[in-house]
Structures are given as structure tokens and as C-alpha cells.
Amino acid sequence: MPAFTLPTTLDAWLSLLETRHVRPIDLGLERVGQVWRRLGVSLPGVKFVVGGTNGKGSTCAMLEAILLAAGYRVGCHTSPHLIRFNERIRINGEELSDEALLPLFERVELARGDVSLSYFEFTTLVMLLAFSGQLLDALVMEIGLGGRLDAVNLVDADCAIVTSVDIDHADWLGDNREAIGLEKAHIFRAGKPAICSDPHPPKSLIRHAETIGADLWLLGRDYNYAGDRQQWSWSGRGARRSGLAYPALRGMNQLLNASGALAALQAVRPQLPVGAQDIRRGLALVDIPGRFQVMPGQPTIILDVGHNPHAAGHLVANLGNMAYHPETYAVFGMMADKDIDGVIAHLRNHVDHWICCDLPGPRGASAQMLEDCLHAAGITDLKDPKKGINRTVVCSTTPDEGLRLARRQADLNDRILVFGSFVTVAQALPAVREQLQEPPQAFHDATQEISRPH
Structure with a gap:
């Protein structure tokens, strides 16, 4: 496509992507992987990849907030967006502007050639380009659907988190927790921390983590939490955090998400140490709309x-x-x-x-x-x-x-x-x-x- 025919606004790009690919959801890494390799993306920092049926966005927001409170430079990707596409890609807590995004859309378009990409695949590559070459200490990236065949799984996670496993997207992932758990477990990497926040993890997830040699952290075995009406505490693998205020996000299920986030931070502590005050400040300031x-x-x-x-x-x-x-x-x-x-x-x-x-x-x-x-x-x-x-x-x-x-x-x-x-x-x-x-x-x-x- 000649450069002069490319869309010139973000809304025009998104409208094009919504209708161009034959299937709105088209899982698989072959097509998007081809374009990823052509782009030569090089990602900085410690890479967190967060999957799960529910709780992904909240867990990403907590990781981002705590790391920012600790003074780190952080890139964060979540999906879907609520109001503006720009919500999906943040650097140091700030959404990327249309002006910053447009050249990235053009680069992906020119690199894809005759490879057809879905909306999510195309915009995932935009996100990865946005982070490529930035001076960032950490990247927090949310899986869109499943794990094994999701475009974000192009990234080799330094720490992967599966927040919860339940039945959703059954047409693509399977109609039972064991099948879905195996799909989500494929974001784990050999020798790297693999956190599962689900209180009852599927056996398939545990088996896959053990088979590939991931460092699996299970709630109730490797870490845990407790709380009363005023405060809560976290403990795991030789560490304890006491007297924590409840996250600013409402709902008791947010303690599950916060516990998984703290386990992930503990697992990468040698690379990204955070203090108790960083955790308290991050959890107090975390904000993500639409979650109770x-x-x-x-x-x-x-x-x-x-x-x-x-x-x-x-x-x-x-x-x-x-x-x-x-x-x-x-x-x-x-x-x-x-x-x-x-x-x-x-x-x-x-x-x-x-x-x-x-x-x-x-x-x-x-x-x-x-x-x-x-x-x-x-x-x-x-x-x-x-x-x-x-x-x-x-x-x-x-x-x-x-x-x-x-x-x-x-x-x-x-x-x-x-x-x-x-x-x-x-x-x-x-x-x-x-x-x-x-x-x-x-x-x-x-x-x-x-x-x-x-």
C-alpha cells in the first residue's frame, strides 16, 4: 500500500483494522510472528506477562502502580480499552498520544506486506514497537485471549502470571478448566517464575509448568495472604509483608490479584527490588475503571x-x-x-x-x-x-x-x-x-x- 493512502488518524486506522481481517478472533502465532521478526523488535527491562480468565487487568494495574511507586520506568499494556484505544499502551503511567501512535501503525503496516493480521495482532505489534528501544526497567503485558496462541505470547516472559482459570471463550479454548488451564499455562517459560493466583489450579497447568521446568509459585503452597477488616498481610518464600492497606480497587477478589502481583515481585526481587512503602503506596494509588x-x-x-x-x-x-x-x-x-x-x-x-x-x-x-x-x-x-x-x-x-x-x-x-x-x-x-x-x-x-x- 503506498504511503500516501495510509490512514492519517488513529480512528481511521482502528476502523480499517476492525473490518480488514476475515475473522475478528484468529488465534495463532505464525502470521503475527512473521511480522514480528521483520520488525526486529527488541524489548527492554524485566518482562511480566499476565494471563487468566479474570483479574488480568487489575493485576497489571497493581504491578504497574507498585513499580512506578518504587521509581522504576514502566511500560504497561492492557486490553480491551474502555473509552480510548490509547488506554492500552502506557509508558510511565501516561497513555501514548495519537501523534506517538500513528508512526507505529505505519511501521507495522509497511512491515506486514501481504500478511493479514487481526485487529488484536496488529495492535499488539504496535504495542511492542512502542516499548522497543525505550529506556524502561519493566514491561507489564496482558494476554488478550488464552495464552498459547495469543499474540502477546510472542514475548518470552521473565515472570508469567495466570490469575484465574474458568470457562470463557469456550469455542477457542475448550469447555473445561483443564483444557483452558493448559492453554493459559503456555505463557510460562522454562527456568522462569510462573505465578498462579487461582486457589484451585487445574492439574494441566501444574503439569505443564513442571514439564517445561518453570519455577511454579502456587497460592497456598509458595505464598499466601490473610486479612481482617482493617488490613491484610502477605507471605511467601522467605518474605513477609504485614500491615498492608487494602488495594484501592474494591472487591475481596482483589486480594487474590494483589497476592499474585506481590508473588511476582518477590520472584524477580534480585532484578527489581521494591520496599514495603512502595507496595503500600502503589496499592493505595492503583486505579482501573470498571472493576466493581x-x-x-x-x-x-x-x-x-x-x-x-x-x-x-x-x-x-x-x-x-x-x-x-x-x-x-x-x-x-x-x-x-x-x-x-x-x-x-x-x-x-x-x-x-x-x-x-x-x-x-x-x-x-x-x-x-x-x-x-x-x-x-x-x-x-x-x-x-x-x-x-x-x-x-x-x-x-x-x-x-x-x-x-x-x-x-x-x-x-x-x-x-x-x-x-x-x-x-x-x-x-x-x-x-x-x-x-x-x-x-x-x-x-x-x-x-x-x-x-x-
Whole structure:
């Protein structure tokens, strides 16, 4: 492709990549590996690769925050993004600008020749180029899907972390934990630290680590954590960290992620030593949106990007740890290829009012599809004052309109859960911002009940 025909804006590049490759998800390292070798990428620093079903983004954010608090120069890659593509690639805590990214897109395009790359493969190479040649002490990189055939697995990790193993992306990874665990275990490298934060690791993961000679760290065997209402502690392989404040990220499952991050840092301590104050400061400052994120204002709005049954189970536990709210509204949007029934099974007894939302694109489930799944699970409109039951199921066109509907109907002491997908949370943010900009009572008083959307 001649240089003058290349896209000239980041949005144009992303639009091109979304439609050019024949399959949105196309696992395998052969094609992307060819272009990787042509580019001659040379990566600096200690390389952390983080995989797992859930908890990857949070673990990456904690590693990044602690290392930055310790004064190290850090590159961090996470995916998917919530609002802007730039969120995926950070250097020293700052997102790369469009101006910095555009030449990298051009370099990948010119290097690929006639090799077709998926959106994720292409942008992974952009990320690797962004870090190549930088004066960085550490790189933290999140696996996109699985592990063995994910483009990020081009990188030989100095320390690999598998946060959790559960069933998701079954069409690509398998329909049981043993098959999925083996796929994820392929980010481990011989002779290098291999951390598993899952309390019940699949045998396939353990066997693979032992077969290749990885230095496997298992929760409960090589490291552990304990906590009370005020603080928590970590111990592992001759080290102990006491009197730690809870991570700024909410949810008890975040201790699992934090423990895995501390195990990884302990495993590479000779190369990247961090002190107790670095850990405390990093965990206090860590920030990643959409992970059981409780917004200020009334009614309480909770944003959660969880999109599989495993994440839904953690979500229910975290909801149970909140203060009492009379009623819970759920603004619910998911991708059609996810286990919608499995997610509903976890939340069915914890939501009073469901607002199903359309999500865009060929993968997005329609609101009607979600409503049908709720009905199949026995969740329908039901009002029984004698039993204290007041349940509704409605449809909305978009998550932001769904959230506006919930805000009109909820009392100030109720809570509204926005969940099911990164897309759901991202599209609800305009309505979230409205609440943050208004006095607590203003929106509720100024609106009236609206009719059920169809």
C-alpha cells in the first residue's frame, strides 16, 4: 500500500483494522510472528506477562502502580480499552498520544506486506514497537485471549502470571478448566517464575509448568495472604509483608490479584527490588475503571465489566459486602457469544429490576435476547406485596438510556448495577457523568416515570 493512502488518524486506522481481517478472533502465532521478526523488535527491562480468565487487568494495574511507586520506568499494556484505544499502551503511567501512535501503525503496516493480521495482532505489534528501544526497567503485558496462541505470547516472559482459570471463550479454548488451564499455562517459560493466583489450579497447568521446568509459585503452597477488616498481610518464600492497606480497587477478589502481583515481585526481587512503602503506596494509588467501581452520588451506581460466570460470582460476593440498599437495578448488556445463562444464574436472586440493553456490532446481544434469557430462567415481572416482591424486566436501546431509565425509577437509597461487558460500561458513561455533575436530588426530582421501551 503506498504511503500516501495510509490512514492519517488513529480512528481511521482502528476502523480499517476492525473490518480488514476475515475473522475478528484468529488465534495463532505464525502470521503475527512473521511480522514480528521483520520488525526486529527488541524489548527492554524485566518482562511480566499476565494471563487468566479474570483479574488480568487489575493485576497489571497493581504491578504497574507498585513499580512506578518504587521509581522504576514502566511500560504497561492492557486490553480491551474502555473509552480510548490509547488506554492500552502506557509508558510511565501516561497513555501514548495519537501523534506517538500513528508512526507505529505505519511501521507495522509497511512491515506486514501481504500478511493479514487481526485487529488484536496488529495492535499488539504496535504495542511492542512502542516499548522497543525505550529506556524502561519493566514491561507489564496482558494476554488478550488464552495464552498459547495469543499474540502477546510472542514475548518470552521473565515472570508469567495466570490469575484465574474458568470457562470463557469456550469455542477457542475448550469447555473445561483443564483444557483452558493448559492453554493459559503456555505463557510460562522454562527456568522462569510462573505465578498462579487461582486457589484451585487445574492439574494441566501444574503439569505443564513442571514439564517445561518453570519455577511454579502456587497460592497456598509458595505464598499466601490473610486479612481482617482493617488490613491484610502477605507471605511467601522467605518474605513477609504485614500491615498492608487494602488495594484501592474494591472487591475481596482483589486480594487474590494483589497476592499474585506481590508473588511476582518477590520472584524477580534480585532484578527489581521494591520496599514495603512502595507496595503500600502503589496499592493505595492503583486505579482501573470498571472493576466493581462504586461511583459517588445517589443512587449508588456500580460499574463492573465482568462478562462471564466466574466474574459474576465475584460480583455477587462484592454486592453482598455492601451496605444495605432497598432495591437493586441492573443495567444489563452482554455479548451474544458469552455464557449469558451462567451469568444470570449468579445474579438472579440479587437484582430486583432488570433493564436489558442492546449492544452494537455483530457480537452484541440484543435487549430482546437478554430478556428472553431472563424469562427462560424464570425471571419475569412480578409484584407480590404480601411476599415483599417487586420485580420488573424491561428493554432499553442503549446502556446510557438504560441507566437514565434506572435513575428515573430508583429511589436515592437504591443501587444501580451496570454490568455484563466492557461495552456496556463504556456506553453507560455519559449517563454516569450526568449524575456526577448534578446535585443528588436534582435529577430524581426533575424526572417522571417513563413508559416501557420496546
